[in-house]
Amino acid sequence: MTEAVLAADDHALLKTQLSSALRRQKLSAFLLVAPLLIFVTATFIYPIAGMLERSTYSPEFALEMPRTAAALAPWDGTDVPGDEVFEALALDFKDSKTRQATGRLANLVNVELPGARGLIMKIGRGVDRLQPPYREALVALDNDWSKPEIWQALYGLSKAYTSRFYIAALDLKINRQGEITTQPEDKRIFLPLFLRTFWIGALVTLCCLLFGFPVAYWLSVLPMRYANLLMILVLLPFWTSLLVRTTAWIVLLQNQGVINSLLVWTGAISDSNRLSLIFNSVGTIIAMTHILLPFMILPLYSVMKTVPFSYMRAARSLGANQYTAFIRVYLPQTKPGVAAGCLLVFILSLGYYITPALVGGESGTLISNMIAYQVQKSLNWGLAAALSSLLLVGVLLLYWAYNRLAKVDGFKLG
Amino acid sequence: MSLPVYARPWERLWYYSLRAFCIIVLLFLVMPVLVIIPLSFNAEPYFTFTEGMLKLDPAAFSLRWYRDVLENGMVNQDLPVASWAWLSDVWQNSQWVHSAKNSFSIAIGATLLSTLLGTLAALGLSQEAMPARRFIIALLISPIIVPVIVTSASMFFLFAKLGLTNNYLGIVVAHTVFGAPFVVITVTAAMAGFDRSLIRAGQMLGAGPLVIFLKIIMPLILPGVISGALFAFGTSFDEVVAVIFLADYEQRTIPRQMWAGIREQISPAILAVASILVCFSILLLMVMEVLRRRAERIRGVTPA
Amino acid sequence: MPGSNELEKALNTVKPANLKERVQKTSATLEDAIVRFVNVQKTYDSERLVVRNLSLNIARGEFLTLLGPSGSGKTTTLMMLAGFEPATHGEILLNGKSINRVPPDKRGIGMVFQNYALFPHMTVAENLAFPLQVRSMSKVEIKKRVNAALEMVELETLGNRRPAQLSGGQQQRVAVARALIFEPELVLMDEPLGALDKRLREQMQYEIKSLHDRLGVTIVYVTHDQSEALTMSDRVAVFNDGEIQQLSRPADLYEKPATAFVADFIGENNCLTGLLEDRGRNGICAVRLPNGQVVKASQVGELGDGNEIVLSVRPERVVLNPSRTADMSTLEATVDKLIYHGDHVRIRLTVAGQKPIVVKVANDGQGGAVMKGDVKRVGWLARDCRAFKRGAGR
Ligand SMILES: Nc1ncnc2c1ncn2[C@@H]1O[C@H](COP(=O)(O)OP(=O)(O)O)[C@@H](O)[C@H]1O
């Protein structure tokens, strides 16, 4: 009996020793990872989280115009609000004038209701002369104050937590009844752009697969010496600057560029009918296919390298001809590579910015270009954040799928 | 794989057309990159081969665009070419030389930082005991996947608050984020091929942890570290979106200036810059190839 | 080298009754040969011949093994027969017709690959069905045959598993079943048991052998394991450096090796060198060892006067303290080492300034009879010692 108890004690001791040793190992491994993890969290995850917050949280207006925001809160959103709101607005404007914040306010409102800058600036100029009753005074200053549009815009701005950026980003709007409806077809901007990004990405992925699969296959069956040599042809563009490659395509595809000149010279087209290969979606697709092709070939190649010859041979010896053996035995085994390559190319193409901006023209720009425009030109950061978040969610879903298919450990380069 | 003797005519046809197709695709991959090199010697401001160039007339070729690249921004345009004064003027005032200096210093800074952080992380990640390994790897690699525009815009929003925009540090930090995943990938791969019993053997022979790291682990994973560093360098050197968002004119890099050049008025001088960059990437590629062979040799894998 | 115990066991398993039948089978005449290699040569790099001038007839229904060290060209020979490598020169005939230009899928030859090459994306049953599907058999027929094949290899319950979910031995059986399911006349096996552990290997040897006996297919089997070759085969072709050194029944291979290479490769062997002294009569010649002593040996092939000779004696045929008879050659030897093996003891002796020789003596329980450093007489009968010309068939 005592023996058994002792053994149990020993066992417990052993267990604690083991688990403390394991903890130490875990800790030491984690400590090595920690610096990069902290760095990436602080400079990558945290900013992105900030961006996500910005897409739903915009306190600027409420901070500038506290009275108005408070007075607008109970408004039902129909028609024009009551006198107390006009009064709050006028008082807030008087304050903001002393803080010299009117310009900033005008920008804020203008983002929400394009063209409203003038309206606000007009108040800014005339705010000192405003006397109660404020409703009449404001309407006298500009008749727009008697219309619901500006008030709806201010109402939207007055809420710190808001879904309006997402509503805008999804081409929705809030109608007079306060319901969310879709924009009329001709006013939709972002959904068509998302759709185009998706389609061009899919098309580029398909082209990459069509071009990449045979090349990867050929390289994988060639003797190593030749395969390594030809691989350089794949790796050279991979290592060449993106801008250099984009420049090259501009030079090649231009109206007066190499390809058109060649075609004219051979007589395939006449000088007056030069093809427009660039500054449209064709240019984007060609250039992006070229740039992303190595990302298809490399994972395909690394999977195909691991499929032993003997499977095809076994299939042949069992009576399958070349074609059947390829379709039924070889192809299924390259599936992980195909999936990984396609997902990778698709993911990367969704986020392309530089190439479409330079060669895309009107019809070849993608959602990234819109985000950049909203950040830099239109200064609607909330909308940019909402668009970014939508793009990010799509990409992360695909990335998750990619991780499930091709273990991240298997993420191959060069 | 050569064509077997018993191949049928259609098999032959298929075999040769597959080859032809592959060669065309490979040409599609390299031709655009290579074609700009001869074009950059064009004597005329055109983007296609002039008749003189096709006839290999020496007068149709010139170095004027390369000279343009160097001299643009010089204070004194009348100095004799290649004189000391000219060189020093170029070094100090040329626009492109200025961006090249920026590109190199930013890339070197980002490479050092991402190699250091990435290698440490990879060492931790390749240990059995590492908790939440897959998740952390996925997280550390995500900067490659997340669209640059999203990352750059987010960084811009945050860095603007912190005063890190228009500042070298901000760009180096951003490029480190982009470069570190490559180091993690390559070094983790190198560690995966690393025989852990070597560490035990080292311990049995009386080596301490530091000696084991320096004398056993380091030499074997060094090719992985170096190729990761090269990837990080290439990434930073090529990166332009974060620079657009975070940098001012003073911090412009070569790709940033190319971007501006292409958007405004594309001139053959851009081709000259592009050609120089192509040569630079050929150099990088050769270094990578040498490293790969070395790694194979160390592992005892000889290319068949 | 595996203990010669195993070898003896292997030889004993060839039952006498069986033997007679096999001898009949193996006398392959040109008509009933299923496969003929005629002057086949093969080179991969157009510099080095990997297979040199191979001529070989394989009889219908026989179990022929290609045995040889790694790199000797066995796989290449098999691949040429299967159709995966073209012969550089010469002709291969199947059932009397040249198959040099017939693609592998039209040859109707079954094959078991070294690592089995079971399709990883198909279940066991799908793997088995594959050759039947490509032959456009009806679903019902396929199902019936697959079930029968699974039964044959005793894997009835595992039809829905993937190959990766099977043990090595089970994979091996599936591979064999897959090669047999479309009822080929000829099945090729390239080191099929190489990846298995010893016990499993022995069991599978037995199973393959009994399948062969039951189905009557012709099997060409490649191995570098001599005991495997000797236990399973009707005939063995010993390969070295792209050439067949000897093609004969397993027992002859051991008892009557045709070249020094075969003598050395099959079983354990003691090797002495000397010069031909006298050709003698009845195939018994005299060889002078470097220390001047002369020993008698049975002569194999043409030796040529004054040529360097290699003598080969099996350890179990060397006698310690021999009686002096006319047939017995004796030498003085110094005991160098005793190696305990349980049922027998091996004594290593240095003799006549040559490489040490090994003698096997049964363990009679009185192990102390021989000590290190003792000087003993060893001897062998002339018929147990074979003399080869040096360098012939190296
Ligand atoms: N595909 C090949 N290309 C070039 N040489 C080969 C090839 N396959 C085998 N060899 C060479 O041919 C020789 C015989 O090989 P092999 O037939 O595989 O021998 P074995 O099966 O007896 O071990 C070896 O030296 C090997 O290096």
Ligand SMILES: [Mg+2]
């Ligand atoms: Mg072999």
